[in-house]
Amino acid sequence: MKRPFLFTLLILLASNCSAERINSESGNPPSHEIFDELLRSNVSGDQVDYRGFINSKEKFEKYLDLISENPPDRGKWSKKEQLTYWINAYNAFTIKLIIDNYPVESIQDLHPTIYIPLVRTVWHKKFFKIGEVEMNLDEIEHDILRKEFNEPRIHFAINCASFSCPPLRNEAFTADKIDKQLEEQAVTFVNDFGRNKISTNSADVSKIFSWFSKDFTKDGSLIQFLNKYSKVKLNEDAKIEYLDYDWSLNDKK
Template structure:
């Protein structure tokens, strides 16, 4: 059925009939606007005027009053027309408000959130599953089953999580939970959580990409090899970017395609490096670099992702990285389900660690991502930081990237070189490599990696 107009559902938090009505609309693939009367109390009188009722849910299609959930099912067989009655009442929202954002505000003022002790550990600003269920039953007059469903929704919509962020099932027991805005994470976007409906990764990713692109255009030079960190830090665009990273906390990743995840996480990785260099300062020695890549992080989709998690966990499909003893994600880690369907070796030409030996910084979009990565590979191999050839010495000098991650490019040096040959631009350098590979008389060396900051 073609929908031409706006479906509006008036509801309150915890109403099982409201949830059923909204679930029915979702199953019918009918978009709707949810007007939560707890959030918009002035709508109560408007609803009474239009329907003669205070009970919920009450559903409209433009100026046509549908009724409750049972009436909704019958109405979906009818053809409805456009008269957008509610634009003056609802106004223009920057996002769709989420009813569980209201619930978290109630929860924060309930007195339920406090410090919990487990042995020698203290979990600040937390609550147990049982305490949450008891509070819902008492204050919302709902049964325990419904209260558990609401606890599960807090996790599913990334408003809360267990203290370790490993459980995806809410339990009515002594398991300790915490609102994500109270999370003690050192993630650079930790704190206030977006109150909007979770948005898909392609929408959030594209919005962030465009903002990053405007920053790069203003503060990158030398083809993306040099970054004006001081200029970025003082810019209004960087303030907008920091605010936009709050959207990452509740972004919906599960339905993202391979291409969407690929572009999204490359862009986020590169932006996170810049963000961290500005607010923390660049690492200056081996230990600081190890700490930088393992601790600098964002909260994304309810979970913490360090630079190592993004590169080796998501983009390399959970492989051990340089200096790592274990894979980034264990078998029980919920993030393991979000790794790429297959590892993409071309990401090494796109990820920028903030040093002078890294590839130039660019932004990537899901559309034509493969072509964009091929172009990045071609550009890196064409430059001296990626590959150098000396015909006199019959010597091929490669970036250390190809030593650190050689398993991504082939089982041996010969396979590595043939991989690189495939992505080189036509020209003298490729002709020279062709001759060396044909003669099978060459030696391979790896260039020292320049870790000094690309500022």
């Protein structure tokens, strides 16, 4: 989600930038095997079996603890290892947010109902730690993934627990496969007619392409970016419009 400039400035002043305060000497990256097993068991298509995660909560909490206690060592870990860690962390803690409040109709139902300084939305709630630093999902997305990695495909990999989001992948991301996985996510999402309707002369696309337009147009136009992945190629002068976003929970029915 986009942030007003003043709100961003206040967050940085108040938190001294949580992402920059993470100091790790954790050694090797943690294994994502537990998360991989849970995703394979509880994700099918674009639906997530949150009850399944609840039934396996003890196992899931072990993975969350592993992530929390082993933050990336920027001096030792490769960029792929760091990217893999942060994508999995975002998705795992989003699932935690949902199952801790389940049942819920939409992640947006978890927005603050009373005034809390600097907590404007559910994505600004600090409900987990990376190392010893309290963090929120917004910081992972905007201050780390978007800031530290020149990788627009991350928007097809992180999942906001909603039906209009790119579907949650039913396997964990791993450093040895991250490029292939991100490419598959991009191709699948762009060609998903339920989320992007592309024809030669026009396209109705996800609002993700509007919210994060700067990420998708660093090396050209949005049409050029879409044509890298779309099976139907857009003309250069094609008309682009944006679809309404469905924030209903991507729950298994």
